[in-house]
Amino acid sequence: MTEARGFTIDIDQNSYLPVSGSQVDAIVTVTMTEATDAAPPTDNALEIIIVDCSTSMSGDKIVSARRATEAAIAELREGVSFTVIAGTETAEQVYPSLSASAMASARTRAEATAQVQRLQADGGTGIGAWLRLAAHIADQHPGAVNHAILLTDGQNGEHPSQFAAALQDCVGKFTCDCRGVGTDWEVQELRAISSTLLGSVDIVADPADLAADFRAIMGTAMGKRLSDVALRLWTPPDATVQFVKQVAPTVEDLTSRRIESGKRTGDYPLGSWGAETRDYHIKVHLTPRHVGEKILAARVKLIQTGSDEELAQGLITATWTDDSALSTRISRGVAHYTGQVELATAIQDGLTARKAGDQATATARLGRAVALAAASGNDASAQLLERVVEVIDAPSGTVRLRAEVTAADEMTLDTRSTKTVRVRGGS
Amino acid sequence: MIMSQFCPRCAEPAATADQFCEGCGAALRVNRSGTVAAAAAGTQRPCHGCGQPFATQGRLDGEYCPCCGLHRRDGTDHIEIDLGALAGVSDRGHVHVRNEDAMALGQRVAGKPATLAAVVCDGVSTVHTPELASRAAAEIALDILLEADNAPEHTAEDRAHAAVAAADRTVARLPAPGRRGAPCCTLVSALVNWPEPGRPEITVAWVGDSRAYWLAGTEAEPARLLTRDHSWAAEMVTAGVLDTATAMADARAHAITQWVGAGSAGEPGVLTLRPAGSGALMLCSDGLWNYLPGSAELAAVALPMIEHGTGALKAAAALTAVALERGGRDNITVVVIPITVRSPS
Incomplete structure (x- = not known):
């Protein structure tokens, strides 16, 4: 974690990869604290x-x-x-x-x-x-x-x-x-x-x-203080960035927004920033190395667009191990947000199937969404889902489609499907 | 006699008349080396992955190559130190990312035969910066063991105790930020004095599960393990609760019950050996003895390399090679001190 001018970057990952492992997942949490001297509320x-x-x-x-x-x-x-x-x-x-x-x-x-x-x-x-x-x-x-x-x-x-x-x-x-x-x-x-x-x-x-x-x-x-910030990602020569997704407060895939900004370096614009926290899920593919090797899988910087000024930095690392007790651990943040992204997709798939009259797919996908929402404590999504499906058993995702659903309820669920919750009990 | 133009501990340039290093205070009238000297030289090496010169020290990501991202090796992957009368090898092994073991060995330049001393430490890998703990502990303990004696009433055992206490204080002062535990390590040390020529007096001290062995091929002074681990397994066996095989198979076997660093408790083990026959003293971390615990097996590997008090490095290298061949799952550190005893006749 580093802190510069009121910004912090925290990395949540399991840096241990199994023998021949090539996927590195990390949740990057970017926070601008209230008590910052970065920039007073601007009139600009x-x-x-x-x-x-x-x-x-x-x-x-x-x-x-x-x-x-x-x-x-x-x-x-x-x-x-x-x-x-x-x-x-x-x-x-x-x-x-x-x-x-x-x-x-x-x-x-x-x-x-x-x-x-x-x-x-x-x-x-x-x-x-x-x-x-x-x-x-x-x-x-x-x-x-x-x-x-x-x-x-x-x-x-x-x-x-x-x-x-x-x-x-x-x-x-x-x-x-x-x-x-x-x-x-x-x-x-x-x-x-x-x-x-x-x-x-x-x-x-x-x-x-x-x-x-x-x-x-x-x-x-x-409350926004900085107009244009971006994530700047450096990856080693044999690495591929598989995706960069904002996962909180909402799901937003930023992968295709990359702007090359240097050798092996790309910027992902994040827009303006106030006193707030956003989480990003970054997945990098690496060429496997020998057990005992450690590599910097990605360097994550927060920059102000156009100035190259570094506001904060975090490191995503990978260490190859043959100790499966280490390599099979999944970081809490990665597991949680993988579920939240799947929740958003399940809701959207389910609503699309419902509109198309495909009851079986709609029931299966919305049922999956109910289970994910319940397991992750996403109460807002759970409540919106209940207006579209009748929940028989939430943990198993057993649901029945409601016959009468108002357009407003359906659209509300669709619109807010990408809203996620943060990991329960802090990070 | 000065051994080099540079401090052997911190590489600070030294004038030939200096008694102590201007940089780190080490006694220059001592011929010494160890992990710290190797690490100081190693940071200048280019990246082992892509050959990029090392130029980004002091940055947050300075431990990674700016070109290919590989974690920098600090020169401690494989260290061989040969001081003639004693030698040591320390190896990262095949599995660990870095070498968290450390060794320091030296001899006082004055006196013949010279006073010899060696320290092997093994950083506890679940704590913050274990490699800094083991390196600091080994260096300060060797300082105390070899320091010029101003108080002749102090016995070698007093000195061994003082060395462990100094290591304890030094490691306890290391920074311990974050959620991981405060830095700590094991320690085993040896001090070889010669009250009379040909009649050595060996003082061994230890904390944790790094070991000292006496290796010999004759019955005059039989080969044996000198130390008794401060570990969960050893305590279970000592207490008669479990047999050795069952205890060692337990997940807690290697949990150490005493350590050097913050929160340490209990007295170090200290013993004195006045060998009746020739042989070799060997200090090692558990990276070796996990594969080769028996003193007879260890002696069979090491002794053929030793002839007339030479071959210490060859012996240490041969022992290390066995551990690497058998898996090298941990860092391996071995120091060998050949001891020639003149029969009293």
């Missing part, structure tokens, strides 16, 4: 609030969206830049009127609130266009903690390739938390945005809950 931040104003938002939804946006504006710290975008098939900047941002003050908050109250639901849904405008404004704030909230209630009307291109153009410019209101939106679509832009996704089934949710998102966003 931009908040972009994107509100769906398509026709489907009419009625309760637009009223709640206005209220939620007002709540978010009220949470803005003095001096933080912000903008509000109304989304239809195009994107319109509601406040300020120019394609720039305003600086939060009593006056600008009041002006923005007045504009938000005039938001009307009238038009189509072109999420790619909304993201492009957000990226354009974020471009004016390089190096700042740029963050967006995106609210929608429906499916995107754009051509998938058009949407994908817009999304890719936003990478590294801002992070984005997505919220789907009601049950007519597409989980996959919003998950693609939040995943690509290193943010969260959640359902707000009841529009009345939107304001509280926006307030919470903004509170978290205002």
